[in-house]
Amino acid sequence: MVSVECELLSNEEDAPGHYVMALAAPEIAAEAQPGQFVHLRTPRTFDPLLRRPFSIMLADKVHGHLRLLAQVVGRGTEILVNTPVGAKLEVLGPLGTGFPLPTGDGDVLMVAGGVGVAPLISLADALRGFEHPAYIRGLFGAADEDMLVCWIEFAGRCDEFYVTTEDGSAGERGLITEALAQQLDRGQAAVAYTCGPVAMMAAVAQMCGDADVPCYCSLEQRMGCGIGACLGCVIAAADGGYLRVCKDGPVFATDRLDWEAILSDQQ
Ligand SMILES: Cc1cc2nc3c(=O)[nH]c(=O)nc-3n(C[C@H](O)[C@H](O)[C@H](O)COP(=O)(O)OP(=O)(O)OC[C@H]3O[C@@H](n4cnc5c(N)ncnc54)[C@H](O)[C@@H]3O)c2cc1C
Ligand code: FES
Structure with missing residues (x-):
């Protein structure tokens, strides 16, 4: 893990309020594992004071670049996406515990909701690099077509790809969990990975x-x-204790978590 000033190489709007940012960060790209994140701060300003965490969507180890997907939700992300190309960002990373890679046979299910697609793209990218790549069934759900951010990057790394939107503007109308039910019924899934809204x-x-x-x-x-x-x-663990999202996670086996407590904290 290092803290470095990194040049912002590009910053493009992929969907309304969602930006794909590329950073020159060779030290971090070299170490990054799928599911890890970086903690970002715009330098030479203390507004806002705290860093903001973002999943590493792609780590290009050859060119030393990171790609991040940022959704504007508040002041920190507003400042971030308005940072001009060529400016420097303070980046701490790679941080956290990422996805365990699948062992053995069987398909891999990936279930993404909205901006949660980012860490799953890095995971799918890593699995593509295996000598015997896993067979990936990707599922992507969003409110509408516009919110299917970076779907081309995700779909391109999956062997099968399914989309649902709540308003039916792309793919099947409905929730991604309905598509997941069909995929689980098919059997042959060895492991599932998910990122998106907590309820999903x-x-x-x-x-x-x-x-x-x-x-x-x-x-x-x-x-x-x-x-x-x-x-x-910290978040509630199934054994009654607590887990740190930044260090013990952000990736967790879902049976380690107290979902009832996590859902009620969101309200
Ligand atoms: C490990 C990790 C990876 C993440 N990866 C991504 C990513 O790839 N792309 C992306 O767009 N966002 C990601 N996030 C969420 C992102 O960090 C927050 O949206 C951001 O910090 C909000 O900052 P803000 O100043 O704009 O919002 P604020 O003004 O601070 O808050 C605006 C709203 O966002 C909520 N919020 C603030 N911080 C977080 C947070 N850390 N997690 C969840 N909700 C938050 C607040 O409760 C509030 O409702 C990730 C968060 C974590 C912990
Ligand atoms: S953010 Fe400080 S312990 Fe996780």
Whole structure:
């Protein structure tokens, strides 16, 4: 893990309010594992003071570039996406515990919701690099067509790809969990990975548990230090204890989590 000033190489709007940013960060790209994140701050300003966490969507180890997907939700992300190309960002990373890679045979299910597609693209990219790449069935759900951010990058790394939108503007009308039910019914899934809204991940966890398919999720949580020291990011564990999203996660086996407590914290 290093803290470095990185040049912003490009910054393009992929969907309304969603930007794909490329950074020159060779030290971080070299070490990054799928599911890890970086903690970003715009330098030479203390507004806002705290860093902001973002999943590494792609780590290009050859050219030393990182690609991130940022959705504008508040002041920090507004400042970030308005940073001009060529400016420097302070980047701490790679941080956290990423996805365990699948072992053995069987298909890999990936279930993405909205901006949660970012860490799954890095995972799919890593699995493509295997000598015997896993067979990936990708599922992507969003409210409408516009919110299918970076779907081309995701679909291009999957062997099969399914889309649902709540308004039916792309793919099947409905929720991605309906598509997941069909995929679980087919059998042959060795493992599932998911990232998206908490309610979606809780449902995916439940369905995969019922189908006896091991499942891993990438969680988002407000963060302070990002390195396990401040306990600002803890969530409830199934054994009654707590887990730090920044250090023990952001990726967790879904059966380690107390979903009822996590869902009620969101309200
Ligand atoms: C490990 C990790 C990976 C993430 N990856 C991505 C990513 O790839 N792309 C992306 O767009 N966002 C990602 N996020 C969420 C992103 O960090 C927040 O959206 C961002 O910090 C909000 O900052 P803000 O100042 O714009 O929002 P604020 O003004 O601070 O808050 C605006 C709203 O966003 C919520 N929020 C703030 N911080 C977080 C947070 N850390 N997690 C969830 N909700 C938050 C607040 O509760 C509030 O409702 C990730 C978060 C984590 C923890
Ligand atoms: S953000 Fe400080 S412990 Fe996780």
